[in-house]
Amino acid sequence: xxxxxxxxxxxxxxxxVRVRADGGGVETDNVKMSMNPFCEIAVEEAVKLKxxxxxxxxxxxxxxPKENQETLRTALAVGCDKAILAEHDSPxxxxxVAKILRVLVERExxxxxxxxxxxxDNDYGNTGQMLAGMLGWSQGSFVSRIxxxxxxxxxxxxxxxxxxxxxxxxxxxxxADLRLNVPRYASLPNIMKARSKPMETLAxxxxxxxxxxxxxLEVLEVTEPPPRAAGVKVESVSALVENLKEAKVL
Amino acid sequence: MMSVLVLGEHDGAVVKPSVLSAVTAARSVAGGDxxxxxxxxxxxxxxxxxxxxxxxVARVRLATDAAFAHPLAESLAPPLAELASExxxxxxxxxxxxxxxxxxxxxxxxxxxVTEVLEVIEPDCFLRPLYAxxxxxKVRSVGQKRLLTVRATAxxxxxxxxxxxxxxxxxxxxxxxxSAWEADEVxxxxxPELTTAKVVIxxxxxxxxxxxxxxxxxxxxxxxxxxxxxxxAVDAGFVSNEFQVGQxxxxxxPDLYIAVGISGAIQHLAGMKDSKVIVAINNDEEAxxxxxxxxxxxxxxxxxxxxxxxxx
Ligand SMILES: Cc1cc2nc3c(=O)[nH]c(=O)nc-3n(C[C@H](O)[C@H](O)[C@H](O)COP(=O)(O)OP(=O)(O)OC[C@H]3O[C@@H](n4cnc5c(N)ncnc54)[C@H](O)[C@@H]3O)c2cc1C
Ligand SMILES: Nc1ncnc2c1ncn2[C@@H]1O[C@H](COP(=O)(O)O)[C@@H](O)[C@H]1O
Numbered sequence: 001x002x003x004x005x006x007x008x009x010x011x012x013x014x015x016x017v018r019v020r021a022d023g024g025g026v027e028t029d030n031v032k033m034s035m036n037p038f039c040e041i042a043v044e045e046a047v048k049l050k051x052x053x054x055x056x057x058x059x060x061x062x063x064x065p066k067e068n069q070e071t072l073r074t075a076l077a078v079g080c081d082k083a084i085l086a087e088h089d090s091p092x093x094x095x096x097v098a099k100i101l102r103v104l105v106e107r108e109x110x111x112x113x114x115x116x117x118x119x120x121d122n123d124y125g126n127t128g129q130m131l132a133g134m135l136g137w138s139q140g141s142f143v144s145r146i147x148x149x150x151x152x153x154x155x156x157x158x159x160x161x162x163x164x165x166x167x168x169x170x171x172x173x174x175x176a177d178l179r180l181n182v183p184r185y186a187s188l189p190n191i192m193k194a195r196s197k198p199m200e201t202l203a204x205x206x207x208x209x210x211x212x213x214x215x216x217l218e219v220l221e222v223t224e225p226p227p228r229a230a231g232v233k234v235e236s237v238s239a240l241v242e243n244l245k246e247a248k249v250l
Numbered sequence: 251m252m253s254v255l256v257l258g259e260h261d262g263a264v265v266k267p268s269v270l271s272a273v274t275a276a277r278s279v280a281g282g283d284x285x286x287x288x289x290x291x292x293x294x295x296x297x298x299x300x301x302x303x304x305x306x307v308a309r310v311r312l313a314t315d316a317a318f319a320h321p322l323a324e325s326l327a328p329p330l331a332e333l334a335s336e337x338x339x340x341x342x343x344x345x346x347x348x349x350x351x352x353x354x355x356x357x358x359x360x361x362x363x364v365t366e367v368l369e370v371i372e373p374d375c376f377l378r379p380l381y382a383x384x385x386x387x388k389v390r391s392v393g394q395k396r397l398l399t400v401r402a403t404a405x406x407x408x409x410x411x412x413x414x415x416x417x418x419x420x421x422x423x424x425x426x427x428x429s430a431w432e433a434d435e436v437x438x439x440x441x442p443e444l445t446t447a448k449v450v451i452x453x454x455x456x457x458x459x460x461x462x463x464x465x466x467x468x469x470x471x472x473x474x475x476x477x478x479x480x481x482x483a484v485d486a487g488f489v490s491n492e493f494q495v496g497q498x499x500x501x502x503x504p505d506l507y508i509a510v511g512i513s514g515a516i517q518h519l520a521g522m523k524d525s526k527v528i529v530a531i532n533n534d535e536e537a538x539x540x541x542x543x544x545x546x547x548x549x550x551x552x553x554x555x556x557x558x559x560x561x562x
Contacts, residue, residue: 016516017381026385038498094353095362118498122380124365126353129323133357138428139323141350144491154432158491159346160500162436166322168429178481178498179491216362217389220375225386228523231544233535237557240529243545249449249506249527250473250562 001170003055004110005046005080006101007039007062009071010121019224026222035071038116040183041176045146046114047079048181054148055112057081061104063097063204065089076194077186083197088204088213094126096204096213101127102134103207110171117142117175128175138172144179252373254280255334256307257342257352258288264300267446268343270407273306275400276341277408278370283308284341287333289326289421291319298416305411313421320431321347323354325423331358333421339373339396344501345445348399356397363397364389368404382497382520402445403503403524437490444476444493449506450525452478452495453488454518456511456532456551460488465555466510472562478502478522480512496521511551514539531555 011017011026012034018027035043049055060075062068063086072083086100105113118125132139138153140146144163145156153168158177186194204213234240244250254276259266265288276284286307288297291314298312311333317325334340334355342348344366356363368386369377375390376398444450451473453466463477470477478500479493495502497520507525512518514530514537522528523542530543533550540546547554 011381013517017384019385026381093362095356095360098357120382120497123382123497125349126356126363126365129350129353130357132323133327133354139350139354140429141323142346156435157346159350160492162434162490162492164320164434165432166429167432169427172428177491179485216391216393217364218392220388220390222380222385222387225379225383228528228542229544231528231540231542231546233540233546233548237547237549237554238561240545240547241558241561244506244527244529247527247544 001055001112002057002059002108002110003046003049003112003114004059004061004101004105004108005039005042005075006113006115006127007043007060007071007075008036008116008119009033009062009064009068010036010119013037013120019222023221023223033067035074036116036119038118038120038176041178041180042114042116043075043078043080044181044183045176049148050079059084059108059110061086061101063088063092063100069199072199073194074186076197077191078184081197083199085199085201086204086207087201091215092213093215093217094124094130095216096208097127098130098134099208099212100204101131105135112171113173115173115175117177128173132173135171135173138168138170140166140168140172140174142177143174144177146174146180251282252280252338253336254284254339254341255337256284256286257340257348258286258301259343259345259347260288260297260300262294262297264297265304266343267407267443268345268402269301270304271402271405272341272343272400273304273408274405275367275370275398276339277306279339279341279373279396279398281373285309285311287311287313287419289318289321290314292316299413302414302416303410305409307411307414309414310416311419312416313419315421315423317423321351322429322431323351324426324428326351327354327358328424329421330355333419334359334395338394339398341398341400344399344401352397352399359395359397361393361395361397363399364391365399367398367400382516383523384516401501403501441470442474442476444478444495445500445502447476447502448504449473449475450478450502450504451475451508451510452480452512453483453510454480454512455482455486457483457488463488465552469555469559469562472559480518509539509543510555512539513537514542
């Protein structure tokens with residue numbers, strides 16, 4: 001079974017982002033970039049599937065600018081076999097990413113796609129469900145457990161009131177939640193080895209129509225949320241209770 | 251006036267409180283009253299009546315099918331796409347149901363949804379968070395059709411109005427062999443639902459064990475509060491996933507939020523910083539949670555919680 005893993009390059013999840021004064025977006029100069037944490041989980045799961053013999057080949061795919069090759073190298077270092085960059089220099093919405101992935105899934109004849117549940121920059125959480133819809137495939141979103149048996153998948157999904165367990169037939173698109181696994185780090189020898197693994201670069205505009213790459217949501221302005229007024233430290237539990245009564249929340 | 255459909259959710263008997271907020275958001279998109287779609291399993295048709303009482307709902311469209319006991323995106327998205335052709339916008343409250351179904355529906359309609367909407371600025375212009383709420387984007391939807399998921403915490407709940415008509419609508423689930431529901435694992439609780447509770451008390455890694463959450467639950471019971479948790483507490487297995495508050499868990503904005511043994515990472519703040527009054531109990535006076543707390547108590551939680559329980 002051939003598996004495609006989608007990896008996105010984002011501002012590192014632990015960086016405190018700063019909104020640009022001109023309202024055009026957030027500061028990206030000299031800011032640490034990393035693989036989206038949920039994509040790390042998707043990659044780890046793919047590598048586990050290969051280690052268990054369930055997957056035969058792992059293809060890491062990223063859509064975006066040239067710098068995304070760095071993110072793809074990380075996926076190769078952790079255990080993916082080859083990488084494809086669908087290069088595009090302006091921002092891509094989940095709808096466009098799903099359209100690109102769809103073409104690559106068909107080209108690669110993949111049977112399973114593993115994505116993250118959400119990118120932590122624009123927090124959409126759309127791409128997996130969209131891709132599954134476009135392909136007409138089974139969909140397992142926010143999964144925290146995956147088992148493969150007899151050509152079918154059993155997954156547990158994290159939902160509002162607990163877990164939902166589904167049986168999915170292949171082919172399928174899955175999106176990884178936090179508790180699916182704990183991603184490993186790439187070892188130095190594997191980082192070296194990854195340099196000689198194949199990396200293909202394609203123009204996104206050669207894969208889908210130019211109109212399909214254009215954003216459907218026009219960003220008019222990006223602002224900082226209003227700050228919270230500074231609070232006070234209280235000395236004791238009884239002082240806390242007094243204050244809460246005064247604030248009329250008790 | 252724009253035609254808008256609200257994609258409702260219910261607990262089997264009545265619509266969820268988040269639907270009331272979605273109706274408010276949908277009405278400001280529509281510039282008037284809206285339709286509410288409810289999916290019921292046979293025997294559960296009475297949810298229609300609870301939706302019909304919501305102020306601003308012009309009519310309830312009730313679809314009944316055995317598959318709707320556990321609706322799946324694979325079978326639901328195709329008939330929903332057909333129904334959506336009658337409307338200029340579809341609005342759903344943020345929750346796992348909308349997160350599962352709306353993007354798949356959006357793909358079939360070739361629309362990029364606006365998710366996690368915080369404000370309807372104009373019928374085609376919305377405010378949504380980026381980077382765990384550390385930035386806010388004002389976006390304009392350029393397409394003909396709009397799909398929105400809206401945060402219940404950001405919109406007033408619609409009130410009660412005159413009963414609207416309940417009409418049945420056929421929404422035949424698509425035949426599919428892709429996926430089948432097997433089981434739900436839910437823990438029953440008598441406490442209020444996390445995202446709509448007036449008071450929330452959450453525990454973090456500082457709680458040290460699931461057993462220790464009992465001390466926190468004792469306070470929750472005195473306050474009539476819902477219980478929440480940080481990711482670290484969920485990852486450590488103290489409580490299950492549905493308790494997680496944050497960027498990738500639930501977003502809450504109660505009148506009172508009490509964070510106990512939680513450091514205040516940006517991903518946690520994303521889920522609670524719009525609460526009216528925030529209290530932090532932490533024995534590390536440098537913990538970042540104190541920067542957003544209205545009232546901070548530097549104290550060992552194992553001392554503070556029992557004392558708090560006694561004083562309430
Ligand atoms: C992609 C991604 C998504 C994430 N999503 C979320 C999310 O949705 N929600 C979320 O919460 N986190 C999320 N996180 C994790 C987040 O970054 C933090 O790691 C997490 O919130 C820390 O949880 P904590 O505050 O309980 O633990 P810690 O950071 O370990 O803090 C524990 C606190 O308890 C205090 N403490 C310890 N003992 C006591 C005591 N006896 N009395 C009083 N205080 C005590 C300590 O001083 C400390 O401040 C996410 C991270 C990533 C990368
Ligand atoms: N530009 C991209 N390149 C590759 N994969 C992506 C890209 N954008 C999103 N994805 C995948 O889709 C998941 C969910 O992203 P989103 O829908 O943007 O929240 C991510 O975790 C990735 O696995």
